[in-house]
Amino acid sequence: MIVRHHHVLTVIRKIERLTAGISRFELSDPDGWELPPYTPGAHVDVHVDEHVLRQYSLCSDPQDRHRYAIAVKCEEQGRGGSQRLHATFRVGREVCLSLPRNHFPLPPTDEPLLLVAGGIGITPFLSMIGELERTRRPFALHYFCRNRMEAAFHDALEAGGRTHFHFSQGHGGPRRNLVDLLGAQGWRHAHVLCCGPQSLVEDVGQAAAILGLSFQFERFGGIRHIDNDDPGYVVRLARSDRDIAVPAGQSMLSALREAGIAIDASCEAGSCMRCKTRYLAGSVNHRDLVMSASERAQFLTPCVSTCLSNEITLDL
Numbered sequence: 001m002i003v004r005h006h007h008v009l010t011v012i013r014k015i016e017r018l019t020a021g022i023s024r025f026e027l028s029d030p031d032g033w034e035l036p037p038y039t040p041g042a043h044v045d046v047h048v049d050e051h052v053l054r055q056y057s058l059c060s061d062p063q064d065r066h067r068y069a070i071a072v073k074c075e076e077q078g079r080g081g082s083q084r085l086h087a088t089f090r091v092g093r094e095v096c097l098s099l100p101r102n103h104f105p106l107p108p109t110d111e112p113l114l115l116v117a118g119g120i121g122i123t124p125f126l127s128m129i130g131e132l133e134r135t136r137r138p139f140a141l142h143y144f145c146r147n148r149m150e151a152a153f154h155d156a157l158e159a160g161g162r163t164h165f166h167f168s169q170g171h172g173g174p175r176r177n178l179v180d181l182l183g184a185q186g187w188r189h190a191h192v193l194c195c196g197p198q199s200l201v202e203d204v205g206q207a208a209a210i211l212g213l214s215f216q217f218e219r220f221g222g223i224r225h226i227d228n229d230d231p232g233y234v235v236r237l238a239r240s241d242r243d244i245a246v247p248a249g250q251s252m253l254s255a256l257r258e259a260g261i262a263i264d265a266s267c268e269a270g271s272c273m274r275c276k277t278r279y280l281a282g283s284v285n286h287r288d289l290v291m292s293a294s295e296r297a298q299f300l301t302p303c304v305s306t307c308l309s310n311e312i313t314l315d316l
């Protein structure tokens with residue numbers, strides 16, 4: 001069972017089918033009170049049921065304190081959470097959420113922004129656009145999708161006139177030269193924000209580096225969970241002077257729990273950062289979807305990260 005920390009009880013007020021596989025769910029307080037505030041780019045943990053927790057970006061307007069919206073793609077090849085959500089979420093159902101958290105905020109500068117979305121990675125940008133328009137901050141949004149029919153929010157974005165659509169027309173279609181694309185605006189000091197699958201994030205990150213633009217991302221999908229090919233290793237706990245063996249195929253989190261070490265955790269997929277732990281020595285194979293390089297130099301996420309050396313030392 002999932003432990004509920006500070007949570008927000010909401011009711012589903014409206015469900016809107018955006019594409020064949022994506023629906024938008026609008027949630028509000030059961031008694032009509034204001035919901036906790038959030039900033040553009042924030043997400044919530046959604047308790048799909050007693051055992052399933054998933055993270056979704058808020059795609060509503062942060063200035064509207066009476067509703068949250070999330071858009072969820074039913075992932076046929078996923079872990080089952082989005083399928084369960086689509087199958088069980090109905091208007092009138094109560095849904096428990098975490099407080100909003102933001103790992104993908106707007107950068108606190110006034111540089112122009114190049115926003116790059118891949119598929120359902122469009123969602124965090126929807127909460128940003130209103131803020132960018134209100135503050136008249138220059139931005140361009142590039143939206144990569146397989147085709148027009150799969151592009152959620154297509155009509156609203158097209159009407160807004162700031163979105164460049166790029167349709168691949170099928171699996172793995174050609175992706176336009178990203179250096180040309182990001183450079184086309186002619187902004188020498190723009191900040192690039194990208195949300196999408198890992199391959200897009202990597203390609204956009206490389207293009208941003210070539211152009212000398214600062215880069216920030218949020219990834220989803222393609223999370224590699226612990227598998228049997230991951231070799232075993234030892235976790236040394238510096239403060240309690242204990243060694244704990246992590247056998248091949250077991251997560252560091254589960255080995256620590258079995259040894260009686262209490263570690264807070266939620267998503268167990270490298271995205272909520274609840275299990276984030278400081279490490280002191282060892283070589284880490286980071287698999288979280290959130291941390292920057294500087295954070296990764298100090299912290300790991302034991303739910304998904306593994307060890308590239310024989311031993312790793314945690315500050316526990």
Ligand code: FES
Nearest residue numbers: 266268273275303
């Ligand atoms: S439990 Fe969410 S990142 Fe580890």
